[in-house]
Amino acid sequence: MKKTFPVNINGKVFYIDEDAYELLLNYLDQLQSAFPDSEGKEIVTDIESRISELFDERISAGANAIVYADVNNVIEIMGKPSDISDNESDEPARPETTETRSQSAAEPESPKSEVKIEKHIYRNLDNKMLGGVLGGIATYLDWDVNILRILYTLLAVITQVWPLTILYLIAWMIIPPANTPRRILEMRGMPVTVDTIGQNVLSSTPPPYNGSVIKDNSNIMTSFFSIIGKFVMGFFGLAGVCGALVSTGFFLFFLIALIAFTCFGSITLIGEFDYNVIRSTYSYAPIIASAAYMCFAMCFIIPSLALAWASASVIFNAKGAPKTTIFFALAMEIIVVVATVVLMIFWNEIQCHDFRAL
Secondary structure (H helix, E strand, C coil): CCCEEEEEECCEEEEEEHHHHHHHHHHHHHHHHHCCCHHHHHHHHHHHHHHHHHHHHHHHCCCCCECHHHHHHHHHHHCCHHHHCCCCCCCCCCCCCHHHHHHHHHCCCCHHHCCCCCCCCCECCCCCCCCCHHHHHHHHHCCCHHHHHHHHHHHHHHCCCHHHHHHHHHHHHHCCECCCHHHHHHHHCCCCCHHHHHHHCHHHCCCCCCCCCCCCHHHHHHHHHHHHHHHHHHHHHHHHHHHHHHHHHHHHHHHHHHHHHHHHCCCHHHHHHCCHHHHCCCCCHHHHHHHHHHHHHHHHHHHHHHHHHHHHHHHCCCCCCCHHHHHHHHHHHHHHHHHHHHHHHHHHHHHHHHHHHC
């Protein structure tokens, strides 16, 4: 039989078992480390107050003591310190002095000082009818969700329902839910600070765990589609890896063929793939052909790697590619596609010239 301890949280005493006590104590210690300043202590106090309310509702529902599952559920509701603290900057905050206060008061704020917050798309669990996909999209676009639902219904009828239904299910699988304070604020395009945490998250936390094995049907459906979505993205990721390997193999083959011709004058490798190189009278035909096929292979390498990376990000909840990487990959893809088209046209003209010469 587990030991229970009386714990005072925000002026209320709760009996909590040993495992739950250790988990709660560790969570509160992490919160105090995440919010060390005076303003942060107010947020910790607000969080403790909300924890007390959730525990009180649990006791009112008939529980004799707070158990491990109750504390774990509260942590999921409130969010981990990494989800609710603004700790992305590595530079420590400097204490405010009289001099800095006077300087900040003397210096007027300029439009360069305005911070532009980038929105992230999540499924909106506070405004949902099924999975929160349309609610999340409406929040991201600053649209009225009812108008978006009407448009979706009309398009579904026009397209015979099933295409948009499949699209909705795929979106449900791959778009993460706004189920933490940080995600809720990012979905709304708000900065993740102690102020916004206190004002916009703690006041809208969902009801506590009621002790039953099954919480609600929406959570079951969300978990089901999350699992199916990971399998689907795993398939796409595997296809991307295979595509990248095959394309890289073709690229290396033509690279070796180009090196063989440039260094040793051999056209055996490229000739095995394209016999027109052997019978061509143009001295640079092997170079043009090899370069064209190398660029053609690269056209598939970049999208395959992007698909594999995106799938891994969804499956393992990893951070997606940075914007600079995306723009660089997109620019490279455009350059490679243009180069492929130009080289293929040039190689086709050489073959036509050889054919007319015959």
